[in-house]
Amino acid sequence: METKELFNSQGLRCTRQRLEVYEALAMSKRHPTAEELFRTVKTSQCVLSRATVYNTLETFCEHGLCRKLPSTEGGARYDADLSDHLHLTTISGDVHDVPSDLGIRLLKSLSAETIAEIEGRLGVSVKRVDIALHVDADF
Amino acid sequence: METKELFNSQGLRCTRQRLEVYEALAMSKRHPTAEELFRTVKTSQCVLSRATVYNTLETFCEHGLCRKLPSTEGGARYDADLSDHLHLTTISGDVHDVPSDLGIRLLKSLSAETIAEIEGRLGVSVKRVDIALHVDADF
DNA sequence: TTTCCTGCAAAAGCTTTGCAAGTAC
DNA sequence: GTACTTGCAAAGCTTTTGCAGGAAA
Numbered sequence: 001m002e003t004k005e006l007f008n009s010q011g012l013r014c015t016r017q018r019l020e021v022y023e024a025l026a027m028s029k030r031h032p033t034a035e036e037l038f039r040t041v042k043t044s045q046c047v048l049s050r051a052t053v054y055n056t057l058e059t060f061c062e063h064g065l066c067r068k069l070p071s072t073e074g075g076a077r078y079d080a081d082l083s084d085h086l087h088l089t090t091i092s093g094d095v096h097d098v099p100s101d102l103g104i105r106l107l108k109s110l111s112a113e114t115i116a117e118i119e120g121r122l123g124v125s126v127k128r129v130d131i132a133l134h135v136d137a138d139f
Numbered sequence: 140m141e142t143k144e145l146f147n148s149q150g151l152r153c154t155r156q157r158l159e160v161y162e163a164l165a166m167s168k169r170h171p172t173a174e175e176l177f178r179t180v181k182t183s184q185c186v187l188s189r190a191t192v193y194n195t196l197e198t199f200c201e202h203g204l205c206r207k208l209p210s211t212e213g214g215a216r217y218d219a220d221l222s223d224h225l226h227l228t229t230i231s232g233d234v235h236d237v238p239s240d241l242g243i244r245l246l247k248s249l250s251a252e253t254i255a256e257i258e259g260r261l262g263v264s265v266k267r268v269d270i271a272l273h274v275d276a277d278f
Numbered sequence: 279t280t281t282c283c284t285g286c287a288a289a290a291g292c293t294t295t296g297c298a299a300g301t302a303c
Numbered sequence: 304g305t306a307c308t309t310g311c312a313a314a315g316c317t318t319t320t321g322c323a324g325g326a327a328a
Contacts, residue, residue, distance in 0.1 A: 151282095152281090152282060152283070154282095154283065154284080156283080156284070157283090186285080187284090187285090188284070188285045188286070189285095190284075190285065190286075190287095191283080191284055191285070194283080194284080195283095195284095198283095
C-alpha cells in the first residue's frame, strides 16, 4: 500500500512531515530514535521540528503504523516493521532484528552454541541476555 | 547471604544508603523505578539523595546485584531477582514476573488460550504483546 | 588514613505541552 | 471553511556530573 493510502485508511491527514518521517522509519533497519529521525528528515529539504517528530511517532503508534521499542538507555526507538520478529540489543545500544524461531531457541536454551549462532548470524557481540515480554497496547 | 556479606563479596562498602536501597529493591515485587526507591527509602528515617539512588543502582547493576529493565515510558525499572524468569508489562506500566516456561509458551504460540492463561495466572489484562530480547551486559 | 561514598546543586538529555499560524481536505 | 497539523518556545521529567564534606575499612 502506498504511504498516503495507509494514512488515509487510518483517518490521518497526509502531510509532508508525516510522509517523510514514516518513510525514513520504514526505510531504516536501525530502529531509529526520534532524534535520529529528526536529523534524517530535516536535512532532506523538509521543514520539521522535534515536537512534530514526537507527535507524529505517537500518532503512528496509536494507529498501529509503528511500534515503540522498550530500551534501558538513550531515547526510545521505533520500528515500522510489524511482522513476526524479535529484537536483540547489543552492548553498544544497537537494536537488531531476530527471526522468531531463532529468538525462541535462544529463550529455550541459552547455550554457548546458541549464542555463537546469534553472533554469527547477526554479526554482533552478545554480552548478556535480558528478556522481557512487554504487553502495552491493544491486541 | 546477608546483604552486608553480599556487598563485601563484591568489594562494595556497606553504607546505610546502599543497605536500605538494596533491601527495598529486594523486598519489592513491583520492579520499582529509581524515583519509587528514593521515596520508599527516604521516608524511613534515612538521609538519602536522588543522585545516590542512581549511583547505587548503577553500581548494583555493574556488580550483578540487580538488573535494569528496559521500558518504553517513565523511568527505568530495576529487579534484584536474578533467577530465571521473564517480565510482562501491562498497559498501566506495571511489570509482572512470568515463569520462563509460561513465557516461552507465549512466544511460541500467542493463542487466545495462552493469553487467557497469562491473564488468569497473573490477574492482569493483556492488551498487546511486544517482544524484545535485550542483550546489554556481561554474560 | 586512605579510599570510597554521599549530598547538593547544576546541567544535560529526552519528551510533552500551549498556542498561534498554517495546511489538508 | 473547518478541523487537523505544525513550529516554536517553554516546561517537565529522568538521569548525570562536579565537587566538597563525610564515612567505611
